[in-house]
Amino acid sequence: MGEEVKMSEFEVNGGDDEATATANTAFVDDEDDVDQRVLEWEIGLPDCDDLTPLSQSLIPPELVSAFSISPEPRRTALDVNRASHDTLSSLRSSGTHLFTNNSNKTSNNNNLHSFNDPMVVEPEGDGSGSGSGSEPKKMRKTDSGIAEEADSAVRTTENSEDPSARALKRPRLVWTPQLHKRFVDVVAHLGIKNAVPKTIMQLMNVEGLTRENVASHLQKYRIYLKRMQGLSNEGPSASDQLFASTPVPQSLRESGSGGGGGGGGGGSGLVGGSANGNGHVGMPIPMPYGAPLVPVAMPMYGHMGMHQGGYHHQQNGYEANSYGMQPRDWPRGNKYGSLMSYHNYMAPNDKLN
């Protein structure tokens, strides 16, 4: 008996100090001009579910900068887009925030940069802020490394200067399976009753996620659940690839009070134990997520076609930062919280295999 190296299927957060997380933030905001961005993604990627270590970037941004091998100027989203199919890896390692600029209606420069300094942990959340008001200010530590441009707040008013370029609108958020999975997990743990946008957003700990994002998605998700319940238990419905590809924890099945039982659990990545079949949740349960997720550009083909009753493999659309970054301020009594602190993101041979 003894302990073995049990790896959580999820990404792990590196509890190290000098871990600077430079995440690739990417959203796809575009709808009509998606023609030339048909780059071929590595379709043979490890599918799904919990692609663990494989999803790690080739080279951690810190290393990149540490080695000064990043003379590469900041390329615009367009550039990156174009070259993405060529040097996708490069893109990843460079940690460039990628946004597809949508120059259709409001011509706004998406300077939306996400914060990336994990070092700063806000022990005192101070209730006032909490999302809508003011996001946690990220002080950029001019430490060695990441000589990239400084990141500014996503949309907070902490910027002392630079009044111009203010009305920055964030691009559409793309709910990729990974992101959705996180969402589902959180909802499952909270229980359908306690799953409200704000809480979900906080628990998900996804950078850049707003309450509205979650609310919107939650709406759709609820409808999906309802629909599922109404129908007999059917396999994967051809509707909603996203939802269909994510196992819906039975915990979410309950509607109202009392009810149900359930048992099993989503089974995908839930931390055993916290399954609250019935009864009440009581308080927000800290999720195992130690690292924020970052959306990555994922070209969606106009017509993907729906696969009927089939499990199709999806590419990983999100990467988790395994860099030291602790969630907001979880109750110190959490068992999961900082349980994991081993990072092994060094996967030199990603696709080289």
Add this chain to the structure above:
DNA sequence: CTTCTAATAT
């Protein structure tokens, strides 16, 4: 103020 729902806009 936050959330819910529905409707609407992009």
Add this chain to the structure above:
DNA sequence: TATATTAGAA
């Protein structure tokens, strides 16, 4: 289509 945004009610 998938999200975002809004409106009005709770």
